[in-house]
Amino acid sequence: MADLDTFRRETRAWLEANCPPEMRRPMTSDEDTFWGGRNAKFSSEPQRIWFERMRDKGWTVPHWPTEYGGGGLDGEEAKIVRQEMAAIGARAPITSFGISMLGPALLKYGTEAQKREHLPKITAGLIRWCQGYSEPNAGSDLASLQTRAESDGDDYIINGQKIWTSYANYADWIFCLVRTDPAAKKHDGISFILFDMTSKGVSTKPILLISGRSPFCETFFDNVRVPKANVVGTVNRGWDVAKYLLQHERAMISGMGERGGSRPLGQVAADSIGSDAQGRLDDALLRADIATFDVDEAALAAAAERMVDLAKAGQGHPAFSSAMKYYGTELNKRRHELLMSSGGIDALEWESERSHEGARPRAWLRTKANSIEGGTSEVMLGIVAKRILDLPGA
Amino acid sequence: MPLLLTEEQSMLRDSARGLISDHAPVAHLRKLRDSRDETGFSRELWATFAEMGFAGLLVPEEHGGSGLGAVEAGVVMEEIGRTLMPSPFLATSVLSAAALTRAGSAAQKSEHLPKIASGKLLAALALDEGAKHRPLHTSLQAVRSGNGFRLNGAKAMVVDGHVADLLLVVARSAGAPGERNGLTLFLVDPKAKGVAIERTIMVDAHNAARISFDNVEVTADHVLGEVDGGAAVLGGVLDLGRGAVASEMVGLSEEVFGRTVAYLKERKQFGKAIGEFQALQHRAAHLYIEIEITRAAVLKALQALDSDPAGATAAVAVAKARAGATATRAVQEGVQMHGGMGMTDQFDIGFFMKRARVCEELLGDANYHAAQLAAMRGY
Structure with a gap:
């Protein structure tokens, strides 16, 4: 001590x-x-x-x-x-997705050579990574992905399309799920592979979202040649790596609403709405909603701390990150609904310097993806029901 | 400090769980209720509690107790919550023992604390007056009279009030209801002239009483702590009690949830276990998550009560508010998912619903604590 x-x-x-x-x-x-x-x-x-x-x-x-x-x-x-x-x-x-997602998977499944090649560039911020998971027909049912990797000597030739690739247009490398054995059952023919986004045959196209921004891309692979040495873990066992990485991704997304050191939400609301003589927010029902939110947010922070402590003590449940992902993202959506309500008409402005180009409404709209990306809330509840509660047929 | 129980705390939990599940399953409460037991709990079991060091858990070692803290008290309360065991633990061993330890004179401590630790003295905190928990709205009057005070007024929801050997009465010696200054705690003999105690049978079949004070005379020796300065001591004691009740609600919630999930796996309709229906799976998963988050929030508050009591108030408000909301959800889902069986008295699940409702009101409900948090955060 x-x-x-x-x-x-x-x-x-x-x-x-x-x-x-x-x-x-x-x-x-x-x-x-x-x-x-x-x-x-x-x-x-x-x-x-x-x-x-x-x-x-x-x-x-x-x-x-x-x-x-x-x-x-x-x-x-x-x-x-x-x-x-x-x-x-x-x-x-x-x-960095290298830090929050790829790194933990490389540390667990990577070869020493892979770790030495990639991890120092992640910690030094030299390489920016993106994640090639979802496809147009593989969203919640991720394991049905169809991007093919065909063997050609020491290389794979990759063909297919990914979607919702965060910042693919800015990324230097991608960690990607590809199908290496089309004959196997859907979870058993997938491999986890790394390659340079400047490789011949890779192209990206940003997707305009309801926030007016484009944090996601469509990513296309047209005969992209990748060395077989870039597979992380065992060929055709990429689903294990993918799931392990998803636990870290979910933990990261569940923490996206955390705001260390910023002003309490209730005070932000009072800036716009005003307070009564006792210093209480001048909207009793909004005040109650914010107070309930604050209670839940503080409780979630304790749960996040406990999850880390449980993991360190070897008592954590691997599926618990799904529980945290569900709760954290739903809570973050609540935060932004409350921020919009707190701002009233001032929070509606979309294009002006005064509003930082609509920072508040754009952030509000962005949060709607939180409970979809990295596994929807419904998928998270299904995982908890099956893997933690052991409910039948889940 | 990791947000986990230490090895010693886990051992304490195991021994409390063993004792309570063996000797006081829900059937124990049912029997006390159905026989209209006059004491409302088992004195024999309380003697065993004392032998095992639970009665004096918070009592300092020099007064014959175990000298443990809020986390340990919470551990025991959680086990009490699992079986709804009626016990003097909250009123005597948590609230009263803490008030005496923190505010008592040397004479008061050495008179009462060893008896609490040995299980020979039952004490009760007489605080609430109105329909809702509002400590600062205390209006029971303490007027100076000679060398002492004269008490006039009435209290309600005094846990263990009808069996207590000693009452800790919160009174207003100055100022107006709602003010922080002017509260004083008194140690009152329940047999004193002018004290009238009515046992109130409550929905949860746990002990409570209404107590009226009609010109009850107490001497200066019976003041606990500072005259007019009771709010400071009371605040810390109530926070400890809130952490304890929140722990009871965690135990209660988890037990209801465990029984409900077991029922989802066993009950068949439409040719399959009802737990196969996604509508129920998702609600069960959501409830599980709420309970786990609340468990962390409650442990956080208990640890804060031990490491930084003065700074624990916000964490305690979070814990009690969360525990109330979570237990309310747990028992409602518990009854609903048990279907018609959940509505029968024969089935235990209703006992949990009733106790959760009482725990929610004890020492401030979720609304009270959320509003406290809002005030602390300046909005």
Whole structure:
């Protein structure tokens, strides 16, 4: 315990000295997120400084081994770093599917050569990854995917189409599910493979969403040649890797609503609506809804903390991330409904500097995808019913 | 600190669970109810509780107790919640023991705490007056009289009020109802002149009483803590009690849920187990998730009560509000999914619904605690 107290003190002091003040304010636009990659641009000098300091310390991913550019911290220490960052409202130095999704799968299923090739570029923010999972006819029923990988000597030739590929148009590499054995049962003929998005035959087309933005793409593969050495895990056992990665993706999505250090929602509402003489929000029913939301949000934060602690103690249930994904995304949708209600007509403005180009309504609309992407709420409930509750026929 | 029980706490849970499930399954409550038992709980079982160190769980070791904390109290309460065991644990071992330990004079502590720990003294906190839990709205009057005070007023929902050997009475010695200043706690002998106790049979068949105070004289020695400054002590004691009741509701919710899922697997209609129907699967999965999230929120509050009692208020409000909402959902789904059987007295599930309703009102319902949280957060 004494060691951890010391570690906490040192962490606090280091963050205090190294996190620029601009990086302690809540994010207000898409530009505030740094994604890394070959074409990465910093939107500000403080963003660059913050990223580079964290990278040099190994804290873009504090709990990964140091040989791959991580911080080599154990679970308790990594938790302290998260807590101390949250305490000062520090932004994540980088947002990266390499960190939140691919990395954990590579650490578990990758060969040493694959880890050494890819992980250091993830921790250093040099390569930006995207995820090739869904297809036009494989959404909730992901395992029915049809993108083919045909053997040709030491390579596979890949043909097919992915959809809802987040930021495929900005990504450098893709981790992708492909069918390597069309004769096998649907879960048994899939492999998990990595390739460069600049490979010949890869093209992307952004999809315009109801938010007016295009975070997702259609991604097309036309005779793309990929070395067989790029398969992660066993050929035709890619579904295991896919599921493992999905647990991490779901944990990440469930945490997307977390807002460390920002103003309470009720105060944001009071900015627009006003308060009565006792300081209570001047809309009793909205106040009640926000208070109930706050209760649930605080409870979810405790559950997220407990999930990590249970996993560390070897007592976690692998399907519990589905439970958290369900609850976290539904809660985030509630948050944005409440933000829209709190803003009233001011939250309806779509194109103006005053509204940061409609930041609030666009964010509200974006959250509607939370309970669809990474497995719908209904699929999550089905997984809980089957794998945790063991209900018949689920 | 990991949001898990330690090894010692898990062992405590196992021993509490063993004792309670062996000696006080739901049938125990049913029997007490049906026989209109005058005590409302088993004194024999309470003696065993004391022998095992549960009665004095929160009592400091120098006064004969175990000197444990909120997490341990919550562990025991959760097991109590699983079987709905009627027990003096909440009123005597949690609320009263904590109030005496925190506010008692040396003489008060050494007089009462060892007896609580040995199971020989039952105590009750007389606080609520109106239909809803509003501690600061206390209006029972304490007027100075000679060397002491004279009490006038009435209390309701005094848990274990009709069997208590000692009453801890919250009174208003100054200020107006609603004000924080001016509350004083008194130790009152239930046999004192002017005290009238009416046992109220409640929906959940657990103990409660209405108590009126008609010019009840108490001396200065019977003041617990500071005159007019009772709110500070009371706040901490109530938070501990809220954490304990929230734990009871977690145990209750989980038990109802377990019974309901078992029923979904066993009951057949239309030629298959009703648990095969997706409409029920999704509701069951949702309820499971609510319970797990509430469990984490309650443990978070209990740990905060032990590590930073003054800063625990928000976490406790979250825990009690969540536990109330979750238990309410659990028992409603429990009855609905049991169909007609859930409506019968013969089936235990209704006992859980009744107890959940009482737990929800005890020490503040979900609305009360959500509103507290809103006020703490400045809106």
